[in-house]
Amino acid sequence: MxxxxxxxxxxxxxxxxxxxxxxxxxxxxxxxxxxxxxxxxxxxxxxxxxxxQFEALGKSTLFLVPGRVLSGGGFSASVSSLTGRFDNRDLENLKRIDNVIGVAPIALKSAKVMGTIKEDFADILFSSEAIVDIMGFEVDMGRFFNKNDVTKRAKVIVLGPRIASDLFGSSEEALGKKIRIENVRFTIIGITKSRGGGGMGGFDYDKYFYGPYTTGYIFNPDKKFFRLSVKVKSENYISQVREDIKQKLLKRYEEEDFSIVEPTELMTAITSIFSILxxxxxxxxxxxxxxxxxxxxxxxxxxxxxxxxxxxxxxxxxxxxxxxxxxxxxxxxxxxxxxxxxxxxxxxxxxxxxxxxxxxxxxxxxxxxxxxxxxxxxxxxxxxxxxxxxxxxxxxxxxxx
Amino acid sequence: MINLQKVSKVYKLDSEIVFFALKDINLTIKEGEFCSIMGPSGSGKSTLMHIIGLLDKPSSGKVFIEKKEISNLSDDEISNLRNEFVGFVFQQFNLIPKLTVLENVTLPTIYTRSALSFNPRERADEILTKFGLKEKTHSYPNRLSGGQQQRVAIARAMIMKPRLILADEPTGNLDSKTGHEIMTLLRKLNEDENLTVALVTHESDIASYAKRVIKIRDGEIL
Incomplete structure (x- = not known):
């Protein structure tokens, strides 16, 4: 040895x-x-x-996006996903599916806005009151817009805390103020609680404006949504609801015109890209x-x-x-x-x-x-x-x- | 103990020219003998010693150690023989400069594959004390005189309790007084401990310490 x-x-x-x-x-x-x-x-x-980030979205949510998003296991953001496709009829159709407890349409708009402190670009997310539950928003001050605001096409807007203090100095200052988006005057009725995140190409929810989608039609004359978020009663119904949605949509669209995405699926796809990188x-x-x-x-x-x-x-x-x-x-x-x-x-x-x-x-x-x-x-x-x-x-x- | 039969060592200098360092050597060294191999430089005496000491292999002929033919042995078996059977003493002392006297002396013990019958540290102390080097135990070789270094080298050769000591011009780098001291030490080891000693030298007065002188010239025993 x-x-x-x-x-x-x-x-x-x-x-x-x-x-x-x-x-x-x-x-x-x-x-x-x-x-x-x-x-x-x-x-x-x-x-x-x-x-x-995806965990925060919850496991009982489905996203409806135009085009093929997850094809062959990969993730391809097709051009069509940036433009609107779905309309109010889809929204109403989806709401009627069993075990769906809420559908939030999403339309985006970017505009220059003027606060008391400075002028800045803001991203406005127009949706329905269902978004609160789907995205898990909590209100820090004032209130979120409700069903009534959506029905009445109220010119109300909710701000993320970061953009609120950027434009007005603080959430307190922002609350109740009027703000002009293009030529339309909105009233700031609430400020959300900070969710953190962002800064790495992900959504920074604290920097968004949130408004009723019906009011958003002003900027969206086609009345198209670029995404529909569907909240399902529980995880157990996901696959059934998914199939129902598919059948409903196939009556109006070709199969390659839309994708139904589960957050976990999306996460797997994104994670796999980053893993390869x-x-x-x-x-x-x-x-x-x-x-x-x-x-x-x-x-x-x-x-x-x-x-x-x-x-x-x-x-x-x-x-x-x-x-x-x-x-x-x-x-x-x-x-x-x-x-x-x-x-x-x-x-x-x-x-x-x-x-x-x-x-x-x-x-x-x-x-x-x-x-x-x-x-x-x-x-x-x-x-x-x-x-x-x-x-x-x-x-x-x-x-x- | 050692028997060489028709041993030759050939160096090919060129495809045409071959050089016989050793030519058909027959030699027997008996247990307890003190012999010297004497010859001028280039006579093949170092080559002969390397072959006896298993550092080199003959081109032809047979070498027996304890009646065992060594050409069939594996490199590991030969290494074991070098470790346990032979102790070498060189002209250049060949101590490892970065190791202390003690580390040099105990170095062969870390390479042994058999159970040691002694404690390396204790045996090293014992030999070094006998050789008058006790206070140099933790010195490095470069702090020692030539004579002291050669005595450390002999201590290292002794540590594994070998049966044979092979000394290649052990006095070559020493003044004559120190050279005679070293030779006296070798003779003492031969007489007191019945160690077989084979010595290579070109000086006749050094060779005369041995009881038997083998003369070699141009690769042949005279």
């Missing part, structure tokens, strides 16, 4: 004699592990962020690990050349080829593991700071993988120099000066 402890002890002693060289050699692995771990952490964080980035970062490994291989060849005579002496004293192999392999593994540990430590630090701006976290698996990968690199790139050392002829090695 070879004395592994002695082998590692000696390798560590060698490193402490060459601290700078050891550090520089590990640097490649350090950077590689750092980059891979940071990117994996960002990927994980993003995935969690997306699923949190993340994988590509991680793969690119992993190239630096290979470069780091080559650095280790290079320095290990130098170490072997530096120590040919020593290898010869050890062989003369009875070292087996495997003893020499393990000695050099131990050094390369220690080198890359050192880099791996340091890279991981820096990544932890990086993630700690990154977390202020971006969701990112590492799980135990990432830690295990990065350490396994660094030792694997040590073995892969160390084995060639180590074999060169082990296969030296004792006599010739000893003669070497």
């Amino acid at each position: 070879i004395n592994l402890i002695a082998v590692y002890k000696e390798a560590i002693a060698d490193f402490s004699r060459n601290k700078v060289r050891t550090f520089l050699t590990s640097l490649g692995i350090l950077i590689g592990v750092f980059a891979v771990v940071i990117l994996m952490a960002l990927g994980l964080g993003l995935k969690k962020y997306i699923s949190d 993340n994988l590509v980035l991680v793969a690119i970062a992993a190239v630096s690990l290979v470069v780091g490994g080559i650095g280790i291989m290079n320095i290990m060849y130098v170490t072997v050349s530096d120590r040919i005579k020593e290898i010869g002496i050890r062989r003369a004293l009875g070292a087996h080829q495997s003893d020499i192999l393990y000695q050099f392999l131990a050094e390369s593994i220690l080198l890359s593991l050192t880099g791996g540990f340091l890279g991981l430590a820096f990544a932890y630090l990086g993630i700690f700071f990154l977390n202020r701006y971006f969701p990112a976290y590492i799980d135990g698996l990432t830690v295990v993988i990065s350490l396994v990968v660094s030792s694997a690199i040590g073995i892969t790139f160390g084995v060639f120099p180590a074999r060169k050392a082990a296969n030296l002829e004792p006599v010739e090695a000893m003669r070497y000066e």
Whole structure:
């Protein structure tokens, strides 16, 4: 049995004699592990962020969008999804389906609006009172528009808290104020509670205006909606309701003209895109690990050349080829593991700071993988120099000066 | 103990020219013997010692150690023999500079595949004390004189309790006074511990410490 402890002890002693060289050699692995771990952490964080966002939508909601959204498992935002298609007749049809407890049509409008503090662009989401339940809005101040407002085509508007304070300084200031959207004067009747989120291309609900869809017809003479959100009584009825909706819509539209999307489906699609993107980035970062490994291989060849005579002496004293192999392999593994540990430590630090701006976290698996990968690199790139050392002829090695 | 039969070592310098470092050597070294192999440089004496010490293999002929033919042995078996059966002493001392005296002396013990009959640290202390190197135990080789380094090398050769000590010009890098001290030490080991010692040298007065002198010239025993 070879004395592994002695082998590692000696390798560590060698490193402490060459601290700078050891550090520089590990640097490649350090950077590689750092980059891979940071990117994996960002990927994980993003995935969690997306699923949190969808979780908020609830599992008993279906979305009706024009065109094919999820075709072949992928996610393709077709042009038609940006334009309106559904109309009031669809809305009424859907409301009559069993186990549907609410349908919210959605039409979007962007306009320049004037607050007391500044002028800004606002996105206005016109919908029905059902949106409150579907999106889970809560009102901070005043009230949300109700069925009556929808019927009367009331010129009322509800603001997200961010846009309210952007335009008026605070929610208190905004409440009750009149605001002009194009040539129509609306009264601000409520401010929603903050939902957070946004900032990463997702909806930032805190920056929206919300108005009754009937009033929205002013800006939408075709009376078309770009989306219908359907609230189902419970999760259990989702597939049945989905089929009913499909049958209803097929009477008016071709199959490829609309899609019925479940939030979980959409989430899976989006998550898979990000996962692929993340994988590509991680793969690119992993190239630096290979470069780091080559650095280790290079320095290990130098170490072997530096120590040919020593290898010869050890062989003369009875070292087996495997003893020499393990000695050099131990050094390369220690080198890359050192880099791996340091890279991981820096990544932890990086993630700690990154977390202020971006969701990112590492799980135990990432830690295990990065350490396994660094030792694997040590073995892969160390084995060639180590074999060169082990296969030296004792006599010739000893003669070497 | 050691028996060489028609051993030759040939180096191919070119596709045409071959050089016989050793030519049909027949040699027997008996248990407990102190012999020297003497010859001028280039006579093949170092090659002969490398073959006896299993550091090199002959091009032809047979080498028996304890009546065992070594050409059939695997590299691991040969390594074990180098570790347990032979102890080497070199002209250049060949200590490992980054290891302390103690670490150098105990180095062979980490490579052994059999259970040790002794505690390496205790045995190293014992030998170093006997050789008058006790206070140098934790020094590095470069802080030692040539004579001290060679005594450390002999201590290292002794640690595994070998049956045979092979010394290749052990006094070559030492002044004559120190050289004679080293030779006295080797002779003492041979007499007191019944160790077989084979010595390679080109100096006749060093060779004369041995009870038997084998002269070699141009790869042949005279």
